[in-house]
Amino acid sequence: MMKKYSVVINFVLFQLAWFAVFFLKEESLPVVLVTVALMFALSPAKTRDVKFVLVGLSVGMTIEVVAITVGVIDYGPAVIPVWLLLLWLALLFSFRESLNKLFHLPLKYRAPIVWLCTPGSYFAGSKVEILSTLEPLWIFWVVYGAIWFVGFECLRWLDAQSHIRRNGEVLS
Template identity: 35%
Template sequence: MILHSVINFALFQSVWFMALFLENSANFLIAAVLILMLWLSKQRKQDSLLLLLGLSIALCFEYIMVQFDLLGFKSNPYPIWLVLLWSALLLTVNTSMQFLTRLPWYLSCVLCTVFAPASYWAGARFEVITIAQPLWFFWLVYGLSWALMFTLIIFANKKIATYLLLHDRYGH
């Protein structure tokens, strides 16, 4: 189980660095890594459903953040690599980031508020995105918004798991 989580996390990190350094020129390679992540998934059905629902939530969120000028990308409203990066992140929820699903929602929110904006800040440092200034404003507003959005994704993931459990148990 630990090795599986380490591999999942390493694959996500490879996607993150490819997106950061290669942007859209890495889209096919990132897609291949996503296929590998899904193939290695021990809960493929749940991850697939989470990918569909979570990606819808995440991309709507990113679109709103772009509309409010909290962040911006070189392509409007956001590039394909961001969609792929979000897909990779969602494929970590039930594996290497599973600890977030076990925390009380408010602790998960605090962690996301503190750490999620760091990824976007790194992207801004490498000039693949722009973020609202001053930095403290971006970190606070985006961090809190991101945390609430991701908490919704975690909640949806729990509902998906319950649905699949009931479906498997009762064959509906």
């Protein structure tokens, strides 16, 4: 029964984490921590998912550091805020459940979806002042979308590795 709804539950949990950060900012930490704990508890392949999340976190932080270094994102005094690190944990747990289909889409669909859609959540974050983005907006969108697409492809490659891949899954 739980497996039947795992994609929806995982998606809702990630949205809970994201909106907690969006509305509560630094005060969101307890909500995001509980969300990540629930995602871990509900994970059908805990050992392999934790390996993916921990190694994937280095990819996520690299995406953020590159974006900060080239000046498309600014988080203010904290180079990498704690809420961002926790939000990345939640996102990485969601990749194998609610975002799994995106990993398997052909490149001609995957590239524009990741490149064009991902910057939107960061732009929304800039509107509530949890971060700032490069102006003009179109340059931010193009540059950050490219950085994120490269990172996404690294995560996709990581997901396909035999020591991390969930049993029975093969990335095409």
